[in-house]
Amino acid sequence: MIVRRSMRGGHRWVGLIVGLLAAYMAATGAMMALRHDPALAGGRAPTRHCATPDALAHAVAVASARHPGVAFDTLWLRADPVEPLSIRFVDAVQVDVDPCSGRLRDVRSRYAGWDGIAEYLHRLIFLGIEPGKAVAGSVATALSLLAVTGLWLWWPRRRGAWGSALRPARLPKGRTRRRARHGLVGTAVLPLALPIALAGMTLAFPAVADLLYRATGSVAATRPVVPARSGPVAYAEAWRGVLSRLGDVPAQAMIRAPKAPTAAIEINLHDPDARNPEGRQYFFADPGDGRILLHRRYADTPAGARLYYWGYAVHQGKVGGIAGLVATLLTMAGIVYLAISGLRSWLARHPVPSPRFVRMRIVEVVDECDGVKAFRLVPVDPGPIAAATPGAHVAVRLSDTLLRHYSLTNAPGERDDYRIAVRADPSGRGGSLAMHGLVAGAELLVAPPANHFPVVRGTRHAVLVAAGIGITPILAMARHFRAKGIAFELHYFGRTRESMPFRSVIAAELGDAATLHIALSRTEQAARMAAIVAAPARGRHLYSCGQVAFMDALFDAARAAGWRDGALHREAFGVSAQDAAPPRAFVAKLAHSGRRVPVPADRSLLDALADAGVRIDRSCGMGVCGACLVGVVDGAIEHRDAILSPADRRSGRWMTACVSRAGGTDLTLDL
Numbered sequence: 001m002i003v004r005r006s007m008r009g010g011h012r013w014v015g016l017i018v019g020l021l022a023a024y025m026a027a028t029g030a031m032m033a034l035r036h037d038p039a040l041a042g043g044r045a046p047t048r049h050c051a052t053p054d055a056l057a058h059a060v061a062v063a064s065a066r067h068p069g070v071a072f073d074t075l076w077l078r079a080d081p082v083e084p085l086s087i088r089f090v091d092a093v094q095v096d097v098d099p100c101s102g103r104l105r106d107v108r109s110r111y112a113g114w115d116g117i118a119e120y121l122h123r124l125i126f127l128g129i130e131p132g133k134a135v136a137g138s139v140a141t142a143l144s145l146l147a148v149t150g151l152w153l154w155w156p157r158r159r160g161a162w163g164s165a166l167r168p169a170r171l172p173k174g175r176t177r178r179r180a181r182h183g184l185v186g187t188a189v190l191p192l193a194l195p196i197a198l199a200g201m202t203l204a205f206p207a208v209a210d211l212l213y214r215a216t217g218s219v220a221a222t223r224p225v226v227p228a229r230s231g232p233v234a235y236a237e238a239w240r241g242v243l244s245r246l247g248d249v250p251a252q253a254m255i256r257a258p259k260a261p262t263a264a265i266e267i268n269l270h271d272p273d274a275r276n277p278e279g280r281q282y283f284f285a286d287p288g289d290g291r292i293l294l295h296r297r298y299a300d301t302p303a304g305a306r307l308y309y310w311g312y313a314v315h316q317g318k319v320g321g322i323a324g325l326v327a328t329l330l331t332m333a334g335i336v337y338l339a340i341s342g343l344r345s346w347l348a349r350h351p352v353p354s355p356r357f358v359r360m361r362i363v364e365v366v367d368e369c370d371g372v373k374a375f376r377l378v379p380v381d382p383g384p385i386a387a388a389t390p391g392a393h394v395a396v397r398l399s400d401t402l403l404r405h406y407s408l409t410n411a412p413g414e415r416d417d418y419r420i421a422v423r424a425d426p427s428g429r430g431g432s433l434a435m436h437g438l439v440a441g442a443e444l445l446v447a448p449p450a451n452h453f454p455v456v457r458g459t460r461h462a463v464l465v466a467a468g469i470g471i472t473p474i475l476a477m478a479r480h481f482r483a484k485g486i487a488f489e490l491h492y493f494g495r496t497r498e499s500m501p502f503r504s505v506i507a508a509e510l511g512d513a514a515t516l517h518i519a520l521s522r523t524e525q526a527a528r529m530a531a532i533v534a535a536p537a538r539g540r541h542l543y544s545c546g547q548v549a550f551m552d553a554l555f556d557a558a559r560a561a562g563w564r565d566g567a568l569h570r571e572a573f574g575v576s577a578q579d580a581a582p583p584r585a586f587v588a589k590l591a592h593s594g595r596r597v598p599v600p601a602d603r604s605l606l607d608a609l610a611d612a613g614v615r616i617d618r619s620c621g622m623g624v625c626g627a628c629l630v631g632v633v634d635g636a637i638e639h640r641d642a643i644l645s646p647a648d649r650r651s652g653r654w655m656t657a658c659v660s661r662a663g664g665t666d667l668t669l670d671l
């Protein structure tokens, strides 16, 4: 438990501190991967080439004349006649000379243009070369840490938990789904993100590269040392020596100017015998006369150096051709997503503010059918009220301790009132009976509508299925689809004709679009459900409201018929059968802090956690929105929500803190 707590804390805080910086490095890294790389590349020169020793000597003279008194840093030779021969100075000025005509093409900053900007941003040159390296290396280190801890945290430890871990879309919308998706994306990008980050560490920190050498038993290659000297450097002669050794013209090569009086000229270029796209061969030449002092092929480089070059190639997205580049870009995009979703998840940890209640008056009470009354509410203070969308509900405060949620049945044009219907439930906790005791003229506090059961954009044919009092949001939806001219069919299940509210309204308004299914046996009901969901299709969405068991059966039939989870939408009332069982006290153990929070029988887990100062999202308060989902590490759960699928309940990985409880005496939460 301590390990997990440390892992989560470390992951969260490292992610928060460097997440956006990592996203920045990933975005600029993608720019680097897409740039026209002037660095070493394989291949031979085209038939015609101009990067001869004489052309190099001329370019050196032109560059020295254009930017006198400043030392050279690097000379880029590219055999393609359209590419300039570029000479970079230590102050980042770059002189481009046409190798064929000898004409000066440009004098500019080496960080100009797309390629230069990408390098400038990714290597944090604006901080200075060394500080930029240190910061970039630290971000790479943090990213490695995040990758490892992220995988550890995401890994499902129970059979049955893999379903929601691999398919977060099955979870209800909200922070929990975002966290599950964050974990899945992190796991998906890890195979490439981790090597890229580790390679970034070796590039930034010589100590890490040394460690790599030591771990592989490699001895770092030595460079030739020449007698101390000053004066002109024999670049052209050195290049002539390289060409004569190669017997061929390489496509590109980089010549590094000697950085010390005793340093040799370094010429490095791709080794065509290396399978590594960054596999290099090195020439070292005497700066005085250009004599080649040493030629080291890639095959002669020690294992540590080869690993380093492979890391460099992976870091640049150069392994695996186009597929490797695409995978690298996707990984970079994944890292950006992780930074943003991680931050969003952290910001969303704050509880949803309580809605502001409006005083409303009951102006009409209608006995809809046996045990169901319909109410029309208007604001006490005249004025506009918050608009509702189909599927929305309002929270009604009946007393200080009694808050109930009721779906709105309003038709699209009804904007001056809220219309709800309530079935009396003598075995309930008093809300419905209190409502049934109200008459026209009574006043109530009503929160603005919220919608956890919205109509999905892109619905081209809606299959609406209601059971009993679940007709209320479904009726609003049917009215919406009819007004919009969207195809729909309504199936309305009930035990008896007399117990089904809004029958006459449905017959008058919806006509043949509605079918009543009355007094069916279990077998008949299953057969009807199978027939209703027999034809899934693109743009076809299934919306259902009723008892949890009813909707579980309907959705199981739909999935068996091939419906996607994304096309299934539900809202429950009455929740599970366990709702009737008297709640028991239990203890919630918080895995990360080790705290123990007692949950009395008359308090919800959500309230007990809030009392203990533990912040959890809260919205519907009745187990239908998923805002308060928390991860469960250990212990049996008594699910009382209407949002989790049967598979998610079986996984034992999540629970709604607002209504669900422990199945035993304690429960360990992922908090």
Ligand code: FES
Binding pocket: 617, 618, 619, 620, 621, 622, 623, 624, 625, 626, 627, 628, 629, 641, 643, 656, 657, 658, 659
């Ligand atoms: S607050 Fe909506 S499910 Fe708990």
